[in-house]
Amino acid sequence: MNIKNFTYCNSKKCRILLLAFFLLCVGFWFSLPKQLFNDPSSTILYSSEQKLLGARIADDGQWRFPESKSVPLKFEKSLLAFEDQYFYSHPGVNPVSIGRAFMQNMKAGKVVSGGSTISMQLIRISQKGKSRTVLRKIQEMILATRLEIRYAKKEILALYASHAPFGGNVVGLEAAAWRFFGRTPDELSWAEAATLAVLPNAPSLIYPGKNSERLLKKRNNLLDKLYRIGEIDSTTCELAKLEDVPREIHRLPRIAPHLLDQVHKRKKGERVTSSLQFDLQNRVNEIVKRHQKNIEANQIYNMAVLVVDTKTREALAYVGNTEKNGDVNHGNQVDIIRSLRSTGSVLKPFLYASMLNEGELLPNTLVPDIPTQIAGYSPKNFDLRYNGAVPAQKALARSLNVPAVRMLRDYGVERFHFFLQKMGMKSLNRPASHYGLSLILGGAEGSLWDICGMYASMAGILNHYNWNDASYYSNEFQTIRYTNDSIEWKNPDSQAFLKASSVYQTFEALLEVNRPDGESGWKSFSSSQKIAWKTGTSFGFRDAWSIGVNTNYVVGVWVGNADGEGRPGLTGVGAAAPVMFDVFDVLPASEWFEQPIDEMEMVPICRNSGHRASRWCDQVDTLWIGKTGLASNVCPYHKQVHLDATGQYRVNSECEKVGNMIHRSWFVLPPAIEWYYKKRNPLYRPLPPYRDDCTGVDENQAMELIYPKSNDRIFIPIELNGTRGKVVFELAHHNPDANVYWHLNGEFMGTTCGNHQQELDPGEGKHVITFVDDEGNSLVKQFEVVGKQQHQIND
Structure with missing residues (x-):
């Protein structure tokens, strides 16, 4: 093979290797899901001071609070001491821990140590308990390294604290702190933080109320380690050991359950800070409980109280109903x-x-x-x-x-x-x-x-x-x-x-x-x-x-x-x-x-009628009213009357000289109003009658029918025995001593004096009733009887 071919061959291999390396990098980069956890969360309601008012369990039946962005210092120190002491120095995988775990497992002939970092454990938690094999371990190591690239160390800790299992249906540090100790993670003691730090290691084995001795031993060993590495002093360590481990599950607060229901409908699975004031809500709850005992004596079972700030329009206390007493359901769940x-x-x-x-x-x-x-x-x-x-x-x-x-x-x-x-x-x-x-x-x-x-x-x-x-x-x-x-x-x-x-x-x-x-x-x-x-x-x-x-x-x-x-x-x-x-x-x-x-004005007001004073009002008060009230009517009830020298009778020019008359302002109400008003107001003075020798007297509204009104439709009541009842007709007359003669449809029905009431039994249909007094004044009214009496709203 010549040098040229060798160079070409090597170049081709190089490109393949580069491509393979590139593909590995891409695969590594996209190996981690965009979102590690898609689990449903509990709905959490806080007061305005960030105190827990209540929580609703997540849709999957787990107590899992929405993710928190921070981890309390005591829990962080305890967790790192127990799980991953070199967390802040390794890139997601600790080779020393992996090697040590390998040697321990080989020596024991079984898996006794995993050597997993917190990052690796977080990956395993996100994969929902898949089988623990060597291949799976390698995959966790790769993904943990990728995790460290995406998230800061503090963020990884927060994710772990939010999703670590703590036994039963309790997931996450915040839920565990409330369920096992009845307080927030920030309020945990060193003993409590150490207890929660060891639980995720074996949540199905070590659980409050079961295996308490093993839990206590494991917690105390961690406290000793915290002392050895200088996180706590000897006194703190010894005092922490004296604390007992949790032996029962605490109920989450139910301070505003009905508002929590409203929040759950609108913002399910979210962490909601309300406007409620924690102490006020508790005090109002106590007030409701105290009064609940009183109202239940009258078989009244429900009560609601709402307190609102007028400036911010925020609800400060929200008691949607009373708490349920016993096993009887009285609709206490209704908001x-x-x-x-x-x-x-x-x-x-x-x-x-x-x-x-x-x-x-x-x-x-x-x-x-x-x-x-x-x-x-x-x-x-x-x-x-x-x-x-x-x-x-x-x-x-x-x-x-x-x-x-x-x-x-x-x-x-x-x-x-x-x-x-x-x-x-x-x-x-x-x-x-x-x-x-x-x-x-x-x-x-x-x-x-x-x-x-x-x-x-x-x-x-x-x-x-x-x-x-x-x-x-x-x-x-x-x-x-x-x-x-x-x-x-x-x-x-x-x-x-x-x-x-x-x-x-x-x-x-x-x-x-x-x-x-x-x-x-x-x-x-x-x-x-x-x-x-x-x-x-x-x-x-x-x-x-x-x-x-x-x-x-x-x-x-x-x-x-x-x-x-x-x-x-x-x-x-x-x-x-x-x-x-x-x-x-x-x-x-x-x-x-x-x-x-600026919107009000001092105005003369008639003391008797409350209207703006007219020229005849003799008793006037100057009062503040809104400026829109300047358009209201002046007093319609005061008028000038003419009396004889004795002041006992009204007169006119037909029976008395003008020079002998006494002219006075008089507060006069319409007959129907006057009839009831004078009974409740003893200082009210009805108009004096005209003197006998006066002629040409025009007595407007000498009489007024109180019931029924003209053209009214009357419902005749039906008695308990099924018979048709009667209707009480009532008339008012200015002169309390007048005789009034009653006629129904032209038929004389009787005479009344003083108390002008009669019980009549008109048949169904239209009727005319006529009243005539001693002076010849008459009043004619029409009404219609249409059937039996119906009920009305009474307040």
Whole structure:
């Protein structure tokens, strides 16, 4: 062979060798999977302080926390001393350890040592326990070397700590620390860290509660080694040996289980840091447990509490339901905070605020509180009594149903429906006509989550106005969040859907709600917090609500049965409010809201009617109202009356000289309102009658039919024995001494005096009823009887 051919041949071989080497390098580079582990992880929920609130087991039945980026120092030192003392100096394979293991195995005639580094062990763990052969060992060595190229040493340690088996269904250091010691890896002692360091070496053999003596011996040997290599001193070593090894499995914390369920649905297998405050959550849990014992005496089994920060709109405490007692399931797994329940009266403040906002109401404007029937719907107050007329803010504070329904009728169901949707009530997914006037009394369902968010938005409007130079944010109506992500408030503006003045006046009205027995003397204590709060009780005593708000917090409480079973005596003020006040007691005290003076004005207000004072109002107070209230009506109830010299009779120019008349301002209510109002207000003075010699008297509205109203449809009640009942008709007359003559369809039915009530039994169909008094004044009304009485929502 000549030199030329030899050179060519050698060049060809060289290229083949180079190609083979290149292919080996490519194979080596791509030998390691892009992702070592694809195992499902547990869902982990932390508090805002990074304390564990709860965890859900992974889909494969393993307790495996999501990967951690770091390893606690004690565990790292213990692990390296036990498994791989030269971890930071070798490239993934330790030839000395491999050689030593080979000689030991040859001498013993069996495998007694593997010589694997932590990198090699990590590769083996990722391959899910494949058979341990010489070929597999070589493959682990190659992959471990590749692993060292891709990851830093600290990252390899973190991967190992996150995926090492610790026995049973416990995988990873974090899960092991909680299951075996009930604490975080960072809180482990040297003895505990050493125990966990030796477990992955033989997790199926050495397991807490089994083989405890072997585990103790192995741990103590490691502690001795840590002492010998200078990681711990002799005192620490001896004290660590005195600690016992774990002998039972700890349950993971269940501090916010229902929020954990929500997190698991949305972020399964992730590590989620919530906005909950650890200590507050625990204290609220204790409050719920304490009150749970009381409500169970009345066969009420469920309760939910939500605490919201008004500034960040973050949930600070989340108790979705009571804990299960015994083996009886009372729906404790249901997250009541997100469930839709009848709202009772908790929406009344929003109607009050919206009417203030539109200038259709002032805080003390009298609102009728008389028997009312609107298109067959007849609301009743909770105490089944009527006041004639009540200042709007007192009607709100006392949660009177009849004034609320009449206010909603005047405001408009459609407008209020839109208002609630804009405030964030997502459950209103049907047209306004579906709910009708019952919307204000619990005819719609809402969640504690949304309603607390709505109250928080109101507080936010007022806070931001006062803190932001009398301007608002365009994204004020924010939903509550359970992660501690801050809100980016946008576009400061001087306009708002709901003005700060309306919110302030609403909260001022809610300060006067009657507190539970234990809080009745709250005004006597200078340290007591001011809390604007509202209760609600749904029809049939199924839902009891209490929502409270101050500058910093909203606390919402719901009490009832998850299955909807009502219980006698279940009311918002009796069952939910005490819980709410106990929660406020564990919250930091808050200052009261600042008055938004720039949006308010001092205006003369009629003391008796609450309207802007007219020229005839004789008692006037100058009060702060929102500037939108300047467009409200002046007082319609005061008028000038002319009396004779005795002041006992009204007169006119037909019976008395003008010069002899006494001219006075008089507060006069319509007859139906007056009928009830004077019973509850002894200082009310009805109009004096005209003197007998006066002629040409024009008595407008001398009488008014209270029930039924003109053109009303009446449902006749059916008695328990199945017979048709009767209807009580009621009339109001300005003159309490007047005789009134009743006629039904032209037939005389009788005479009444003083108390103008009669029990009648008209048949089905249309009817005409006529009333005539001694003075010849008459009143004619039409009504229709259509059938038996139907039930109504009662609050």
